[in-house]
Amino acid sequence: MTLTDTPAPREAAAELGINSLFGLHGRTAVVTGASRGIGAVLAEGLAAAHASVVLIARSAQGLEQVADRIRSAGGTALPVACDLTDRSQAAHACQEVLERTGGVDILVNNAGGPLFQAKFLDVREEGWDKVFNLNLTSVVRITQLLGHGMVERGTGSVINISSIGALQEWPEISHYCAAKAALLSLTRSLAADWAPHGVRVNAICPGWIDTDVNRAYTADPARRRATGAAAVPLGGWAPPGDVLGTTVWLASNASRFVTGAVIPLDGGSSVGMPAHLRAQLAPTA
Numbered sequence: 649m650t651l652t653d654t655p656a657p658r659e660a661a662a663e664l665g666i667n668s669l670f671g672l673h674g675r676t677a678v679v680t681g682a683s684r685g686i687g688a689v690l691a692e693g694l695a696a697a698h699a700s701v702v703l704i705a706r707s708a709q710g711l712e713q714v715a716d717r718i719r720s721a722g723g724t725a726l727p728v729a730c731d732l733t734d735r736s737q738a739a740h741a742c743q744e745v746l747e748r749t750g751g752v753d754i755l756v757n758n759a760g761g762p763l764f765q766a767k768f769l770d771v772r773e774e775g776w777d778k779v780f781n782l783n784l785t786s787v788v789r790i791t792q793l794l795g796h797g798m799v800e801r802g803t804g805s806v807i808n809i810s811s812i813g814a815l816q817e818w819p820e821i822s823h824y825c826a827a828k829a830a831l832l833s834l835t836r837s838l839a840a841d842w843a844p845h846g847v848r849v850n851a852i853c854p855g856w857i858d859t860d861v862n863r864a865y866t867a868d869p870a871r872r873r874a875t876g877a878a879a880v881p882l883g884g885w886a887p888p889g890d891v892l893g894t895t896v897w898l899a900s901n902a903s904r905f906v907t908g909a910v911i912p913l914d915g916g917s918s919v920g921m922p923a924h925l926r927a928q929l930a931p932t933a
């Protein structure tokens with residue numbers, strides 16, 4: 649193709665159409681940690697983009713509530729209750745997913761969390777293992793169980809929800825930061841591994857998102873200000889919905905030439921942690 653063969657941008661956009669860029673018609677998406685917080689919003693948003701959505705988490709009740717909201721909005725949702733840190737539960741859940749859907753096109757590995765806060769010297773090996781199991785090993789597990797179908801079909805998008813903690817220092821959650829950083833390493837290696845098979849693997853690193861996991865900061869007005877408006881260049885705490893646009897983009901044809909990307913989604917806070925925020929995060933004796 650020569651330059652003169654290249655369609656003008658407006659024609660190219662019309663030819664592709666915005667729906668074929670971002671729409672997820674006919675695709676099946678699995679979202680882990682979909683019973684609340686970021687995962688619930690991602691599941692609802694992917695369904696709104698016309699994907700059939702499988703929701704995974706431990707709380708059957710939480711999953712049912714999110715699935716009901718998706719169905720009331722006209723979408724398709726399949727809740728599958730499972731503790732992803734348990735190998736046999738994860739295997740059963742994935743078997744059910746494959747039997748009920750016939751295959752998965754989009755996998756959002758969102759379940760995770762720091763589980764506890766502790767000085768490094770106080771972290772016991774058992775706690776370290778639990779955090780790695782939830783934030784890394786369970787991702788490996790489910791990505792192997794559901795990803796082999798993507799590789800066989802030669803198409804798919806895996807989206808790993810890491811954290812800004814993987815990219816910068818964070819007092820008292822070294823266990824979580826190390827696990828989320830390992831997830832980024834896995835993302836890049838797997839992206840290279842699976843690119844020849846047409847499967848893309850990318851990661852999002854959220855910053856301060858207003859969910860249950862951060863209630864200790866958001867419930868106290870002074871801490872809320874110090875960690876939000878005063879510390880984030882774009883200002884304030886982000887609602888979970890702010891993670892949705894990047895997720896739909898990574899799931900869709902709009903990002904079909906993007907793999908191995910690590911995307912900070914933090915209002916600019918990874919540019920550096922200001923001293924006053926560092927002070928707020930310091931242990932309260």
Ligand SMILES: NC(=O)c1ccc[n+]([C@@H]2O[C@H](COP(=O)([O-])OP(=O)(O)OC[C@H]3O[C@@H](n4cnc5c(N)ncnc54)[C@H](OP(=O)(O)O)[C@@H]3O)[C@@H](O)[C@H]2O)c1
Pocket residue numbers: 680681682683684685686687704705706707708710730731732733758759760761762782809810811812813853854855856857858859860861862
């Ligand atoms: N909120 C933030 O500021 C922030 C910042 C950076 C990164 N992140 C990351 O974003 C992701 C979502 O965070 P969030 O704030 O939405 O957390 P959240 O509100 O605590 O939700 C966590 C979700 O993971 C599920 N989950 C936890 N353990 C599980 C297990 N063993 N098996 C299956 N599901 C499990 C929970 O459901 P059940 O309890 O029903 O199992 C829940 O649906 C996490 O990976 C987190 O590390 C969050």
